[in-house]
Amino acid sequence: MITVHHLNDSRSQRILWLLEELGVDYEVVRYERDATTRLAPDILKQIHPLGKSPVLKDGDLKLHESGAITDYLIRTYGAGKLSPEPGSLNYESYVEWLHYAEGSAMLPLLLRLYTSRLGDAAAPLMPRIDSETENHFAFMNSEMTGREYFVGSNLTGADIMMSFPLEAARARGILKSYPALSAFVERIQARPAYLRALDKGGHYSYGPAET
Amino acid sequence: MITVHHLNDSRSQRILWLLEELGVDYEVVRYERDATTRLAPDILKQIHPLGKSPVLKDGDLKLHESGAITDYLIRTYGAGKLSPEPGSLNYESYVEWLHYAEGSAMLPLLLRLYTSRLGDAAAPLMPRIDSETENHFAFMNSEMTGREYFVGSNLTGADIMMSFPLEAARARGILKSYPALSAFVERIQARPAYLRALDKGGHYSYGPAET
Incomplete structure (x- = not known):
């Protein structure tokens, strides 16, 4: 059985979304951030x-890095879904x-x-941080313009990995200047699997705007 | 022909080291940091x-993220070298x-x-940055203790990717408290391929200590 150690x-x-x-089948073990410090619990x-989340356990395997978890799950359980064909550009x-x-x-964020x-x-650092933010978000927005997904014509693990920095950026008001990225976030947040994962994970500040 | 757009x-x-x-065969196109700002040239x-380095070109393929470049080169040109067997733990x-x-x-650095x-x-941020530094470097040091390489018993792309954060940490005096990581850096910097890459790349502040 796959187990995800999950911090709200x-x-x-996004690992819960990927599994959905x-x-x-998978089980979620939930942890809550400290209400004051917002840090993960000891x-x-x-x-x-490392004391971080996510941690994925699957039999003898234990992984802690989101990109590696995504790559592993799709190679192992994807059956051709959520990844372009290996060897292709x-x-x-x-x-x-x-x-x-x-x-x-994630770095500028x-x-x-x-x-x-x-x-x-x-304040003395902000011009540099703003310029790095603009550099990366303009690049991502340009890559997404006229497209539905980051790679090819179907949802892949790339979209799932990219969801978190984009959702975090939206929460800080950064996506207002990047319409293709805003539309992408709305598109993924409407997916049934995304919404099922929200139910599994508990409170998530970066999810769909509450109405 | 493989081309690496390389910033000193x-x-x-580490991409030059990997290719060595x-x-x-590959060619290097060298760029120099601005002497005052230390930024990459426009x-x-x-x-x-993104205006960053490395950028790898290989036929129609262009990649800019070091981890993806390492993964690609080893899958494509490794012939079984520098990677554990796919599917293994x-x-x-x-x-x-x-x-x-x-x-x-790289984040705490x-x-x-x-x-x-x-x-x-x-100053108000330093306790948090110090604690993140200790968390990650203690983990890495523990993983390297009693070992020669990060994975298995041979050099892999993991060691090559990890070389840069460890060399950058050494330059800031951080590795003094982490003997297994210090020894690792000395070990990789003695490799003939590493030294050939130094010749190809031009000045590198994080290389072997000059004597």
Whole structure:
């Protein structure tokens, strides 16, 4: 049985979405952020020394990095779904987005999040952070313009990995300037599998706007 | 012909090392950081809209994310070298380190680099950055203790991807507390392929200590 150790309001929400798209059985062990610090609880260190979420267990395998979890689940349980054909140019683009989501797209968001705790004292850094944000989000928006998905003509793991940085950016008002990315987030958040995953994961601040 | 668009003193140095380990022909197009800002030159935007390095070109394929480049080159030109057997537990661990290098290990280093420009004004953030640094480097050091390589008993792409965060950490004095990681860096920097790549890439601040 697949087990996902899941922290609310976190990047692990997309792993639940992925499992719902794959239609495989899994169980969720939920953890809650500390109400004051917003940090993961220490008990997660009993699951993996990094104390982070997601952690995926599947038999003897334990994985903690979202991109690797996504790659593994799709190779193992995808039966051709959610991935371009290995060896194709689209496959290399798919792998690249899997890496880009955490390796590049999250950085300007995390810099903004961390430095926001400094208030006005962070002002000297903001031009650089703004310029990195614009660089990456203009690139992503351009790649998505005229398309429905990041790679090819179907949903892939690339879209699932990219969902978190884009949802986090929307919550900070950044997507207002990037209409193709805004439309992408609305499109994925309407999927039945996405909505089922929301039920499984508990509170998620970056989900569809409540009406 | 494989072409690497390479920026000096950057994470793209490890792609040259990888190509030397693989023993495939490639050409290097070198770019130099701005002497004052240390940023990549604008001309790199003509190669890829992100304006970053490395960019790999191989026929119709163009890739910009180091982890994806490493994965692609080893799958395409490795002939079984530098990767565990696909489908094995070690293979999943290998893919995880490919992601971890940029998706996790670099973050505390980049937070430190960015906030250092604020001087004392960044002091309120330092306990959190120090704690994230300790969390990740203690984990990596523990994983490397008693081992020669991150996965299995041979050099893989995981070691090559991990070289950059570890070399960058050493340059900031962080590895002094992590002897297994220090020894790893010395071990890889003695490899003939690593040294050949240094010759190809031009100045690299994070290479072997000059004597």
